[in-house]
Each structure stands twice: as C-alpha cells, then as structure tokens.
C-alpha cells in the first residue's frame with residue numbers, strides 16, 4: 001500500500017539515515033500549498049528551506065521550464081547558452097557585482113567565494129594571506145571548505161581533519177572581529193542574516209563595520225546570501241538594506257525556484273583572478289536551471305513584489321508577537337521580510353521540533369533553526385490570509401504543548 005506510513009518505513013530501509021524526514025510523502029504543490037500522497041493539504045511555511053520562492057507549480061516558471069526542457073537541458077561550460085547569459089545579466093543588474101560564476105548549490109557557491117578570495121591574495125603576490133574569518137552560529141554548507149567556515153562544532157564532529165586557515169569571530173561584535181583580522185586574512189565571510197544559526201539579523205551598522213575592517217586590513221568581504229537573497233527580506237539581497245557592498249557573494253536556494261542553482265557574484269577586479277582552468281563545475285549554468293533563475297528574478301522584480309514580501313513579513317512578526325502575549329513561550333521573535341525566527345524561552349517545556357510536529361497535524365509545515373528556534377521561510381508569494389492560517393495553527397500547537405507537553 002502506498003501511504004505515508006508505509007513509505008516512511010521503507011525510506012528507513014533504503015536511505016542513508018543522515019536525515020530525519022517527517023512521515024509525509026509529498027506528491028504535488030500549488031501556490032503555497034503542498035499535498036501528500038494521501039491527498040492531505042499543507043500550508044507551506046518552509047518552501048523547501050527558503051528555496052521555492054514562487055511557491056509550487058507557478059504557472060510562469062512551469063511554462064518556462066517545460067519550454068526549455070523540450071529545447072535543451074545541458075551544455076557544459078565548453079559552450080555558451082542563452083539562459084545563463086540572461087541570468088547573469090539580471091544578477092549584475094540587481095547588485096554590486098560585475099561577473100557571475102554559476103554552480104549548483106549554496107555550498108558550492110561558498111567554495112567558489114573562498115577559492116576566489118585566496119586566489120586574489122595569491123595573484124596579488126600576497127602569498128601568506130590565506131585565512132578566512134567566519135562567524136559563530138554561521139552556516140555555509142557541508143563540503144569541506146564551507147563546512148570548516150561553518151563555525152558550529154556539531155557540524156564538524158567526526159569529520160576531521162578539516163582544512164586549515166579558518167578563524168571564528170562572534171557574530172555582531174566589531175571589536176572582536178577587528179582583533180581577529182590580520183595581514184594573513186584573505187576574507188571575512190558572513191551571512192547578513194544567519195539562517196540555520198537561528199535567524200540572527202546582523203546588528204544595524206555591523207555589515208559596514210565588516211567592510212571597514214576588511215578594507216583597512218586588505219581583506220575581501222564575502223556575503224553569504226544563499227538563504228537571505230532573492231527578495232526574501234524585502235530587498236533583492238539582504239545587505240542592500242544598508243549602504244554596503246561585498247567583493248564576493250554566494251547565492252543559491254531561492255534563485256532556482258526549486259531547481260539546483262547557485263552562483264558566485266564578484267566584482268570585476270576579483271573575478272579577474274579566476275582565469276581559465278582555475279575553477280569549474282560540469283553542471284554550472286545549465287540552460288534549464290538558469291531559465292528557472294530568469295523566471296524567478298523576473299517575478300521578484302515586478303513592481304510591488306518585494307514590498308509585499310516586506311509587508312507580509314511584518315504582519316507575520318506582529319501576529320507572532322500577539323500570539324506570544326497569550327502563550328509567553330518565546331523570548332524573541334525576529335526576522336525581516338519572510339525569514340522569521342521565534343526563539344523559545346529557557347523555561348518552555350518543549351522544543352521547536354515539537355511545534356513542527358503539532359503544526360503538521362494542523363496542516364501547516366514549519367521548520368526549526370537549531371533546537372530552540374522555530375523558523376518560518378515560506379514562499380515569497382505568501383499573502384496576509386496565509387499568515388492568519390499559519391499563526392492559527394501555531395496557536396493550536398502552542399496551546400496543546402503548554403497543556404500536554406511534548407508527545
């Protein structure tokens with residue numbers, strides 16, 4: 001029989017057990033809703049972890065992909081393709097960057113940035129300058145470079161030896177950063193909004209402090225906008241809320257609208273050091289993924305789209321605050337646009353994952369960022385009515401958990 005429970009049991013037999021999937025087999029989606037194989041409907045407040053920016057089965061994105069799939073899927077980088085050029089044009093039009101390197105994931109985008117930063121120092125005759133400063137509670141991906149940049153011990157355990165040359169600074173503390181950045185620092189790498197680490201917003205002015213410190217010490221500045229980019233915070237990129245620009249930026253997740261697509265965006269002078277042969281990836285810049293990227297960006301830049309993301313996100317924050325006035329289980333509710341985190345108080349007698357399970361029973365998918373933070377990163381097409389629907393489910397979940405505790 002093909003129901004959720006039997007397939008979930010089967011999954012335990014065939015998959016490497018590195019994930020802990022909910023016993024839900026998703027079958028199709030429409031807008032902000034997902035349906036499992038038993039026909040149950042869920043409001044999607046996760047978007048495949050900040051990926052499905054346009055929701056599911058978006059008419060324009062679907063049409064573009066169907067057309068492109070029937071024409072050409074893959075070229076390699078031995079040749080050019082039109083969608084990759086079109087997407088690169090759009091990326092540079094909407095940020096500080098001059099040049100784009102395409103890849104297939106957030107980890108790869110960060111690897112490219114780390115490599116470019118080291119290579120930049122090397123090509124400038126600065127052979128000792130190879131260290132990367134990243135931040136506590138960061139998340140940059142699971143490949144060795146990105147993993148080592150990820151300053152969270154739980155991700156490192158048992159995977160050593162890790163590559164050398166990484167230093168960790170406390171997030172948001174400019175004077176601690178200043179002390180760590182030396183003439184050996186090739187780059188400072190940070191998320192303008194830490195996603196996996198708990199939805200932590202950079203304190204106002206901190207990104208500019210990072211820029212200033214990088215400039216003074218001769219290091220480059222890398223922003224990891226894998227989770228925060230492509231309209232998620234109500235601007236194309238989260239750092240654009242402040243008057244600051246990096247030298248390199250990692251992009252992925254939302255840009256593909258659900259296809260595997262990542263990018264490194266660079267200034268011209270940094271891009272210059274990545275000459276032929278220095279780096280590459282077989283699938284990077286595939287016409288199919290890039291066609292998706294073009295369709296996503298064209299939707300996100302439509303008049304009013306990002307303003308609505310900001311407005312709906314603000315409403316979500318307010319509704320959660322109101323909810324918390326009754327439940328009193330969150331010590332902080334924070335976010336910008338449609339990346340929102342709600343941190344449980346130390347006293348709350350349940351974990352964020354328990355809220356996830358209870359919400360799912362109510363037909364709403366939510367996610368966590370660590371054990372004590374509830375994370376909401378819905379499709380960017382979320383409306384005010386959907387906010388009410390999501391918050392109503394969280395209300396029921398919290399009422400049950402405060403009454404009965406975790407199951």
Ligand SMILES: *Cc1c(COP(=O)(O)O)cnc(C)c1O
Pocket residue numbers: 104105106107108110139140141142191195196224225226227228252253
């Ligand atoms: C998810 C994420 C990554 C890693 O992306 P993958 O596509 O899983 O490799 C890197 N940085 C940030 C900020 C992320 O949220």
